[in-house]
Amino acid sequence: MKKSEIRKIYLEKRKNLSQDEVFLLSERIFENFINFFKPVSNQKVHIFIPIEKFKEINTQIFIDYFLSRNIKVFVPKIVDTKLISVEIFSDTQFETNNWGISEPVSNEDSEVLDFDFVITPLLYCDFKGNRVGYGKGFYDQFFENISKNSKKIGVNYFNPDDIIDDVWENDIPLDYLVTGTDVLSFSVKSE
Template sequence: MDKHTLRKVYLEKRKMLSIDEYQRRNLLLLEQLKRFFASHQFSNIHVFLPIRQQKEPDTFPFIKYLWENKPEVQVITSISDLVKPEMQHYKIDKQIVITPNKWGIPEPQNATVFPITEIDCVLTPMVVGSKSGHRIGYGKGYYDRFLEKCLPQTKSVGLSLAPLLDGDLYAETHDKVLGTMITPFEIVNTH
């Protein structure tokens, strides 16, 4: 099975999750995130904002957890430029309004631009990932380009609602290997 087919299969599996199962997996994912971050110290965490209609991992409860329990941590998110595949990054807080753009992607309004070089952890969305740190996203390369611009010590963490697979998932030379993979079922440090 090639990368394109794996993406298609796992997007379909995610779409087929019942609402109850989607919510259950997100609650388990939140607990795994809390566990992971209890043993790590980060100052500036980049968190993607989920498209809930696509049943992406719901990061909003984790963002709320950070705001309520880790006030020293800054939460960063991004807005994707859909013409050229790159992202601009913004600091968000409780006062920032988040609204979906015309494609349904949640975006912060009137947020402050945040420099990539100050981000020390990036939560990266995955359709599916492997225990070796490879991920399959949507295939546009936004996160590969973003992670390439981060400092070498920036921790990259993949998030998926699907169980991790064995192997390299047909990794290509431009694909960034992630340091940690988190699903509702496990946390795997890859290096």
């Protein structure tokens, strides 16, 4: 199936989730992530801030957990068409951008590239780790520049079902997908 078709289907599926379902599935995804990856103090996590109107996974649960355990937290911010990583703390100031996304006020790129985990937004992921996002390509560019040892982890309400037919040469697959029921691994990395 083509990305444009998949995007339409999964935007609709997500739209049909109730707020209770979003909350419960987000909790399960969070628990599966913690139980599988077991993050520890001083690790570095890059994680997105959810777009509530698109019913993205509630990553605030993750962020609160990380900050309470001295795990370094970085969030994306688009500055001049480039995705940068801003380190956040419990007292970081946020503002809402033109797309309705909450971002740190700071435009200071941490320039960190050796993340332990990069928790990535997506609409869909197939059995090979290929993802369908919103089609802007920010994460593919970002993945190109980070350390090869950074674990690229998608989080999604839905398990893989269809194969993405129109994967592009520049698309960089995920290493893992965490859903409410599973943690799927797509590559073998030396630890």
